[in-house]
Amino acid sequence: MLLATSRLTLRRFREADAPELAAYRSDPDVAHYQGWTAPVTAEAALAWVHAFAAGSPTEPGWFQYAVELTAEGRLIGDVGVRLHDNLRQADIGYTLATAWQGHGYATEAVRAVLADLFETRGLHRVAAECDARNLRSAALLERVGFTREGMRRQATWMKGEWTDDLLYGLLAADRP
Numbered sequence: 001m002l003l004a005t006s007r008l009t010l011r012r013f014r015e016a017d018a019p020e021l022a023a024y025r026s027d028p029d030v031a032h033y034q035g036w037t038a039p040v041t042a043e044a045a046l047a048w049v050h051a052f053a054a055g056s057p058t059e060p061g062w063f064q065y066a067v068e069l070t071a072e073g074r075l076i077g078d079v080g081v082r083l084h085d086n087l088r089q090a091d092i093g094y095t096l097a098t099a100w101q102g103h104g105y106a107t108e109a110v111r112a113v114l115a116d117l118f119e120t121r122g123l124h125r126v127a128a129e130c131d132a133r134n135l136r137s138a139a140l141l142e143r144v145g146f147t148r149e150g151m152r153r154q155a156t157w158m159k160g161e162w163t164d165d166l167l168y169g170l171l172a173a174d175r176p
């Protein structure tokens with residue numbers, strides 16, 4: 001286990017997670033504003049899981065936390081952190097299976113990761129971006145304290161259209 005909250009365990013991905021990962025990332029609603037296209041094949045999920053498992057949360061680059069509902073020992077989503085080369089900044093992203101949305105689990109997982117990044121590891125800034133139409137994602141970022149810093153208009157070519165990106169930032173100094 002890497003991090004724990006009252007309801008969740010954030011741990012490294014393992015091979016046995018591939019079917020569940022494929023299932024929730026194959027949901028068109030989950031994939032809608034994300035870089036992959038649903039459905040996700042079993043092979044693609046296995047390749048992801050291998051890549052996620054090989055990452056390090058303390059080295060530059062992306063690290064993907066598997067988010068498990070502790071009471072059920074069940075994978076319900078993931079949180080990704082991209083640590084910059086300077087080890088003082090990071091980008092964050094997150095995904096929750098549809099069935100587990102609406103219970104505060106993403107908020108709880110992201111808060112735990114932010115506490116680790118700022119309080120334990122001394123980061124200066126964490127940034128996040130989301131499609132301007134992704135209201136649940138924007139609401140989550142604002143709920144955990146991010147400031148909306150701007151919007152890039154038609155800056156991403158996503159699934160056949162140009163999309164607007166909301167830009168969010170959270171500084172160590174913003175934390176209570």
Ligand SMILES: CC(C)(COP(=O)(O)OP(=O)(O)OC[C@H]1O[C@@H](n2cnc3c(N)ncnc32)[C@H](O)[C@@H]1OP(=O)(O)O)[C@@H](O)C(=O)NCCC(=O)NCCS
Nearest residue numbers: 030033094095096101102103104105106107129130136137
């Ligand atoms: C973005 C995403 C993770 C947000 O999920 P979410 O379920 O809205 O967020 P949370 O898990 O924190 O749940 C918050 C909701 O649970 C409610 N809730 C219920 N019990 C709660 C509790 N104990 N604590 C906090 N909130 C609780 C909140 O009121 C809120 O509901 P509301 O949206 O009706 O106001 C989810 O929509 C998702 O995975 N989308 C697909 C992937 C994606 O787009 N990722 C972002 C790319 S930028």
